Each structure stands twice: as C-alpha cells, then as structure tokens.
Amino acid sequence: MEITQVVNFRREVLRRIAEYTWNDCLPEHIYDILYKTVRDDTPRVRCCVHKERAVLKNRVQMALWQPLGRNIINAAKAALNGEFDKSLPIIDVLPDACDACPIDKYYVTDICRHCIQHNCMNNCPKKAISIVNNRAFINRDVCIECGRCAKSCPYGAIIEISRPCIRACALDALSAGEDKRTKIDYEKCTNCGNCRAACPFGALDERSMIVPLLLALKQRKPVVAMLAPSFVGQFGMKITPAQIIAALKKIGFSDVVEVAIGADITTLHEAEEFMEKVPKKLSFMTSSCCPAFVKLVKSRFPEYEENISKTTSPMVSCGLYVKDKSPEAMTCFIGPCIAKKREAVEHADTIDFVLTYEELQCIFEGIGIDLTEPVEEEYVTQATAGGIGFPLTRGVQASMREVLPIERQAELTAEYADGLENCNDKLALIKSGKLSADYFEGMACCNGCVNGPGSLAQQGLTRVMVSKFQKAAEKKTSDQLPEAVDAVGKISFEV
Numbered sequence: 001m002e003i004t005q006v007v008n009f010r011r012e013v014l015r016r017i018a019e020y021t022w023n024d025c026l027p028e029h030i031y032d033i034l035y036k037t038v039r040d041d042t043p044r045v046r047c048c049v050h051k052e053r054a055v056l057k058n059r060v061q062m063a064l065w066q067p068l069g070r071n072i073i074n075a076a077k078a079a080l081n082g083e084f085d086k087s088l089p090i091i092d093v094l095p096d097a098c099d100a101c102p103i104d105k106y107y108v109t110d111i112c113r114h115c116i117q118h119n120c121m122n123n124c125p126k127k128a129i130s131i132v133n134n135r136a137f138i139n140r141d142v143c144i145e146c147g148r149c150a151k152s153c154p155y156g157a158i159i160e161i162s163r164p165c166i167r168a169c170a171l172d173a174l175s176a177g178e179d180k181r182t183k184i185d186y187e188k189c190t191n192c193g194n195c196r197a198a199c200p201f202g203a204l205d206e207r208s209m210i211v212p213l214l215l216a217l218k219q220r221k222p223v224v225a226m227l228a229p230s231f232v233g234q235f236g237m238k239i240t241p242a243q244i245i246a247a248l249k250k251i252g253f254s255d256v257v258e259v260a261i262g263a264d265i266t267t268l269h270e271a272e273e274f275m276e277k278v279p280k281k282l283s284f285m286t287s288s289c290c291p292a293f294v295k296l297v298k299s300r301f302p303e304y305e306e307n308i309s310k311t312t313s314p315m316v317s318c319g320l321y322v323k324d325k326s327p328e329a330m331t332c333f334i335g336p337c338i339a340k341k342r343e344a345v346e347h348a349d350t351i352d353f354v355l356t357y358e359e360l361q362c363i364f365e366g367i368g369i370d371l372t373e374p375v376e377e378e379y380v381t382q383a384t385a386g387g388i389g390f391p392l393t394r395g396v397q398a399s400m401r402e403v404l405p406i407e408r409q410a411e412l413t414a415e416y417a418d419g420l421e422n423c424n425d426k427l428a429l430i431k432s433g434k435l436s437a438d439y440f441e442g443m444a445c446c447n448g449c450v451n452g453p454g455s456l457a458q459q460g461l462t463r464v465m466v467s468k469f470q471k472a473a474e475k476k477t478s479d480q481l482p483e484a485v486d487a488v489g490k491i492s493f494e495v
Contacts, residue, residue: 005045006202011362012037013059014210018366021214027076033060051096058094058205065207068092079211086345090191090206090338093182097203100180101163105145108136111157120149120158168198170420171299188299190292192420192444193338193453206338206356210363213332213353217252221330223352224322225253226315228335229260229383230391230449233465234357234456239371241469242379247369255326259333260383262318263289263390267399270311274400274439275408282307284430284437287396289313291343292444296420301427312347314390315340319350334360336391336452339444356454385473391449392466393418397441414439419446 016033020026038052046052061068065084066075114134121129121136128142129149136158138149150158165182166174173188174195182203184195196204216223225248232241245256266289278285288294288309298305312320319331332353333340344351355363364371381388386399397414404412415430415437417423423442429435445451450466451459 004202006200009037009056009202010059010205011358013056013063014208014359014362015366017060017063017208018210018214018363021080021211022218022367026080026211027073030060030072030076054096055094055202058096062092062094062205063208064211065209068095080215082212082215084209084212086348088207089184089186089189090341090345091184091189091193091196091204092207093184094203094205095181097201098181099201099203100176102161105160105162106138106143106147106150107159107161108138109157109159111155112136112153113155113157115154117154119152119154123148123152164198164200165195165204168194170194170424171296190295190299190420190444191339191342192292194420196338197453206341208359209341209353209355210359213355214363216330216353220252222254222326222328223252223330223332224326225256226259226262226318226322226331226333227256228315228333228337228391228449229258229263229388230336230452230455230462230466231334231357232469233462234336235361235371236457237461237465240375240379241381242375242377243371243373245379246373246375247364247371250369251363251367253332254329257318257322258381258383258387259314259318259335260381260387260390262316262321263314263387263396263399264384265317265321266311266314267386267396267403269317270309270396271400271403273309273311275404278438284440285309286440286442289390289396290339290443290449291337292339292420293423293442295339296423296442296444297427300424301431304427304431313343314387315343316347316350319347323350336445336449336455338453356452357456358454361456381469381473383473385470388466388470388473392463392470393448394441395448397439400439412439413437414441416441416443418443418448420444422446 013033017026020029034053034056037056038049040049046055057072058068060072061070061075064075064079065088066078067088112135114131125146125148126142126144128139130137147160150160163182171188171190173185174182177183196206231244235244248256274285284307286297286308288311291313294308297308315333322329322331330352331350332355333344333351334355334357336357338356341354344354386402389395389398394416397416401409401412413436415426415435417426426435430437443449447459450462455462
C-alpha cells in the first residue's frame, strides 16, 4: 500500500482510537484526535484547520462504526455501549472530505488550435459545439456526452474527464449526487475498496470494528484470531509468523488459527461440488472465495448466479471449523480485504469481527505491542501448501485440481481473472461463447488477495513470502489434512 497523507491520517485516527479504548478513556480523549493530529503549526493539506478537523470527525465516526454526522463524544459512548449497527454501509463517502469534483465529462483544453476543418463541430450529432474566442466551446445544455468530438479532434484537444472514484469502480456504483458529492449505489457496490484507494482527497473510507473487538478482548471473551494466508511478510520481512501469533495472544486472543485451514476445507468441498455439477448440471462453475467477485456475478451476470459455487469461502469455512471445535468462541478474521466485512455481516452467526492488516497494525501501535520481541518457539503451520497458496494467482484452482481424480485433472479447463474489470470481460466472453471453461476463478483485486486494499506490504514481497511459507508446509494437498477431512463431514456448506 502506498503511504500517502490520506493513509497517515486514517492510521492516526485508528491508532488513537485503539489506544483510548484500551486505556478506558475514549470519550474523554476523543477530541484529542482532532486537536493533536491537526494543530496550528502542522502543514495544511486543506484550505484551513477547521476543514481538516471536520474531515477528521468524519474519519472518527467511521472508525467507531457510527453514523456520519453524530457528535463524536456521543459516537464514542455509543460504541462503548455496544451500539454496533451492522446495517450501516461498509464504505461511505465522507461529506466534509469530498471535493465535489467537476462532472463535465468532455472539456476543451488550451491545445485547441481553432483549425479550419472543425472536425469536432462537424461530428457533433447535436450541434453542441461552436467557436468562442477562437476556441471550441461545448454547450453543456445540448451535449449528450457521446465522445465523438474527442475522437475526431486531430490534436486531441478535447479530453474526457471523470472522477477518479467513479473511474475506479468497475460496476458503476458511484455517481455524482445533486450536491455534486459522490454517492454510492449499495445495490451495485462490491466493497472492493478501489474507490477508496483512487480518491485523491481521501473522501471514501471504511468502517472499522476495532472498538467492539477490543471491548471483547478486554472482557476476556474467548476470541479466536483467524489469519488469512497472506499474513506472512505483512509486518516486515524480519517479523516471523511466530512473533505475529505471540503478539495476538498478548492482546487477548484465546487462540490463533490460519484461514488456510479453512481454504483446505473449501478446496475439498468445492472439488466435490464441481464433480457433482459439471457438466451434468452446469456448463461451468465459478469460485465463491471472493465476495466482491460473487457480487459482480450476481449484479452483472444474474443468469450465472446458479454457476457460483455454493461452497463457503475460506473465511466462513474457518469460522465454522472454529465454532465446531469451540461453540462458545467468537471469531475475528484478519486479512487484506474490505469486502470481507460485508461477508461477515451476512454470516453474523459464524464471523463476529473482521480486521484488515492495516487495522491490526494500528492496534499493535496504539496499545504498545512490540512485534520485534523474540519468541522461544518457531511456528509450524497446520495447513497444506494448497490452502496457503489461495491468495496467489490461480491459487484456488491449483489447490482444487490436486484433489480431483486424475482423469478430471487432465480434462479440466480452468480460467482465471484478477481485477473486477478483467473478471467482467472474461465472463462476457464466456456468455458470448468466445471462451469456454469448466471452472472460473475470479478475484476482485489485481494480482489476487496479496494485493488487497487492507494490505501493508507490497504485493510482490507478499507473493514471495507466501510462496516461501507454502513450501514449508508438510502436507501436500488438502485431502491429506485429517482435521479438514473430518470437518467436511460435520459442517454444512450451503451458502
């Protein structure tokens, strides 16, 4: 993740909320977040100190998982009292941060030469272009934004403008509202986080479960941390898995389980489902591991909803596995994904909390946990190489292929796409008959889960570290993991 000023502000808010919650002084010090982060002597990033603090208020409300606009002292008290409204959207627009970017789609630049041919005028179907002061002028009341003027200009003097957040959304879930601020259509939104990363003003943010999680830990409730396979390398190359697990137990987690075990369980059931359905009942089947990809299929290709695997994702499979072993336990998924927060809300009986790696780092820093402290024992993974490899390119299908019968392995035609636009394009090719596949693996994030929006490390480094960790796994395939095999028999996986 690129460290920008927006990232620094977000992390400062999360760190301080973690610190004040842990030290039982959140309402008393909530305004310190505003006045210590933005002071009269700190450099301005917005027009004035008051604007910067107004935006920080929005960030505090989001970090407390409270409605935007609520007084932050009341918001802090509500969070401490257990007001945790899961119907609130995961990603929201910060009203005081949105710059209300211009929404005129086509714009004539100073490159316009007032040429004699006037191709822009001649190709405009609505005659919306005229020459004013020796330069092409677009009448916004007439323009239908067809783009012919931009395509016909020999100088490229007419450019297409779109908001970075809108341009980043593959499902057209963002638009400009009546007040020109961005608004989100939550029927379309996949919570992938691309808009949050794209907005240069930091006007989109995610809600956080830090406060309810820390309250559960402080009350000594049995909370099991479930680490996504990409956890290795997230906190630096010198920080070992054993040190991360020791730090988690130090802040009160009763146990730590790798979600790669859930991936092993998912592998076994998805392979079984594939054998049963393809090609007898379905022409092809898609993966169900990525909730943002699943939302894409349901939104853009509703005719393929039945083609989505009914096997639960590794996160939910791991949650079921934990609850089967310890019914009284609460579960906390820790990974690189924002969309998992929405999936957790939909599986509230299995997943209690979700943290990104970024949020976990802010907790460690906020309550003073030193990850560099040495640990006596090395950590040995209980997962298989296949489960650990899920966040890598084609990781899901590679794991599933290994547990299929040899004859099905040879004849399996599997396709893969990362990034929602690429997923959309390949599904469109399948729909048109230009691409055939028995199995389609889709991931919302470019380069897969190792590049999730809640990651700390660069995806290239994470890929190397996960591959190295994968090679250290003793078990070769998911069907060689006895606990996973036993769990499949106990747990119902129908979504």
